[in-house]
Amino acid sequence: MTHFRPHLLFTTLLLLVSSSPPNVLLIVSDDQGFADLSLNGHPTISTPNLDSLALSPSGAHFSQFTVAAPICSPSRSAMLTGRLPLRNGVYSDAPPPIDELFRVFYPSSKHCLNDTTLPALLKKNKDYTTAMVGKWHLGSNLAEYCLPGDGKQGFDFFFGLPYSHEEGYPGPSPESYTFPPVPLYVNGEIVEQPFVANDLSSRYTNITNFLLKSLASPVPVDLPPTVDKITGDKLSELNLASRSNDPWFIHMAFENPHVPLFISDDYLENHSPSPRGLYGDAVSEMDSIIGEIISTLKKTNQLDNTLILFLSDNGAWVNPSNGLGDDGSVSPLDGGSNAPFQGGKGDTYEGGLRVPFIVKRPVADDDEQTGTTTCAFEPIRVPVSALDILPTVLDYAGVELPKDEVHDGVSLRALLEGEVDSLEERCLFHWRERDLYAVRCGRLKAHFITRSGFDFKDLGTKHDPPLVFDIESDPAEKYPLAVGDQGLTQEELDDIIDAGKKHEAEMEEGKAKSLYLAQGLDIMPCCDRENTANNLDDIPKIWVHCTCDRQAA
Incomplete structure (x- = not known):
């Protein structure tokens, strides 16, 4: 079989790690195609911050990285557990075509991911502080402790959406008739329902920056001025100043650029429209936010000791429709590009599975950081998988893989440091x-x-x-x-x-038993449950009660 070698320059960039575990920032985009980066050749979408991350002296980008499933829930479960979805029940056990109806967790799904997650392992073994900002989509039934936050799913804190933002916003038939408006959660409490799209990304940015600043400061940091009361209270309860010496794991999971596309008012006011249209704006806004996050890491002297990983959860949706209704609003340009691959989201051709993957390694103070040019670092061409993320992070953190579970990935640390022999015949x-x-x-x-x-x-x-x-x-x-x-x-x-x-x-x-089939209308999120509890037979009128505004701080 063909033997793959990374660019020769990687062999000169051996990692000199300190004794303390690195911080970890795991960033995931939603339905972003392989070609939807300027780094990967897109002619009109600009992603300067991701490009710079990949081409930095401690950075790397991969040309043959695949996710473990071509759709959201199973892909994310594999990423966070290092196990194929069949092992943790995040798959459909129905024959075609019924399996098409149960490929992800819904608002009505009774069950959720109940496997050991990466942040849980980091907390248990190295006392990491853990937080998630963004889209979860691994089950939302509060009775089964499905949502992250308050220690559940391995996370101390969660601010984001419980599932995809089209599941109830506005939703095609039958979703518009059976799903309530999509709520925004902090831990297990609803902040607002439906979520407000025109400032969601801005709030993600502000809260993530607050977490990063707080985890680097021995004294309390002022809350963002736009934070709502419920979220502000939850952030204060974390007492982050007391954790400033602890390593941290933050998972930032964007809605961008999943349909229906939206961008924040702040971004609109300060940036020119993308030549690629709204899809290009959604990708560019995400890149801009990542730039802000990296800037915060630099200003707080945390960048060198932070392992950063960026990927998309699956290939681009080449013919998007879900969540856009039948009113003619859907456009082929609302989906991304998987060029040069065949297929896209949902299938197992390369277009559904091969996605961007960028890694920036942690570096020690005495690790040489010389400048480079865009042609200095070629992509790593060894085939690797999102299943490798968990073992890679644990390797850098100095945590052994649990011996009581089978894991399907391998650590990429040696590959990132210039060695490939262990992966040649995989x-x-x-x-x-x-x-x-x-x-x-x-x-x-x-x-x-x-x-x-x-x-x-x-x-x-x-x-x-x-x-x-x-x-x-x-x-x-x-x-x-x-x-x-x-x-x-x-x-x-x-x-x-x-x-x-x-x-x-x-x-x-x-394989584990499938978690998808059990459904229940009574478990779907509603901030005014008392007025809907006795009216579940009156769909869709009951969901009119499921609306509430955010509380000012």
């Missing part, structure tokens, strides 16, 4: 719900099942023998190989088939 397994759809080993990717991302009529096509592509020379997956084509041998074909069969057998023993 296979990546691409599941869609309960079925193994594709396997990649080295340059070869075999599709056992192909299926469009969101076509209810498409039940999937099985391939025996599998469709095989040389993913290096044919990343668009247009030209399937037969034995003898481009050096494909029967032995290589047999090996990749056997790898898939062996993995399926392992997962059959290790």
Whole structure:
């Protein structure tokens, strides 16, 4: 198989770590395509802050990074647990086409992720302070302690949306009839319902900056002037000044650029419109916020000792419709670009799975920080996975992987420091719900099942023998190989088939019961539950009660 080597300059950038664990900032965008970065070649979307992060002396970007699932909930569960969604129940166990209805957690989902998360491991082993700002989407039933915050799901603090912002805002049929307006939460309390879109991103920025400043200061920091009363009280209860010597883990999960697209008033007032339209604005606003966060880290002398990771949860939604209704408001330009790959969100072609991935390593005071140019660092071309994030972070934090759970990822620390031997012969397994759809080993990717991302009529096509592509020379997956084509041998074909069969057998023993099916109208969030409790048969009129304004501080 092909051997991959990162750019030679990486071998000169060996990490000199201090004895203290690094801070960790995990940033996730929503439905951002691989090509939707200027770093990756987009002609009109500008992302200078992410580009600079990737091209910094301690930065790296990956050209062959894939997520563990092509849609939100299972992808995020894998990222935070280091385990395939089949192992933690975040998958549909229904046959096609019913599986299309249960691919993510809904406002009515009774269950949620109940696996051990990365922040929980950091808290337990190294006393990290942990916070999340942004979109959760791993279950929201308060009776099962699903939302993060107050120690739940491993997080001390949570400010954000419980699920995707189109689930009730405004929502296509049947969502507009069954889902209440989308609330904004702090820990388990509703701040406002529905959330206010025109300042949500600004509030995310202000609260994240407050957390960063507070965790670097032994004396209390003033609350942001725009913070609401409920959130202000929760932030004060954290007593962050007493934690200023502790390492921290902050997960910032943007709504951008998931449809329906929106940007904040602050950004509109201070930036020219993107040539790419509203989608370009959504990506550029996110990049601008990341720039502000990095600036705060610099000003508080935390940047060098912070491990920063950025990725998208799945490929771009190439034909978005969900949440935009049937009034003609949907536009092809509301989705992103997965160029040069085939497919997009929802499917297991490269367009659904391959996404941007940027890492900035922590550095010690005596680590050389020389300038570079945009051509100095080539992307790392080794195939890696979002399953690798948890073991990588734990490696840098000096925490061993728990021995009582199976983890599907590996640490990328050696790769980031210039070594690749341990990953040369690795296979990546691409599941869609309960079925193994594709396997990649080295340059070869075999599709056992192909299926469009969101076509209810498409039940999937099985391939025996599998469709095989040389993913290096044919990343668009247009030209399937037969034995003898481009050096494909029967032995290589047999090996990749056997790898898939062996993995399926392992997962059959290790899979958890699906968490998706159980639903209940009475658990959906409502800030005026008393007026809806006895009227659940009167849908959709009951949701008119589920509205409340934020309280001024």
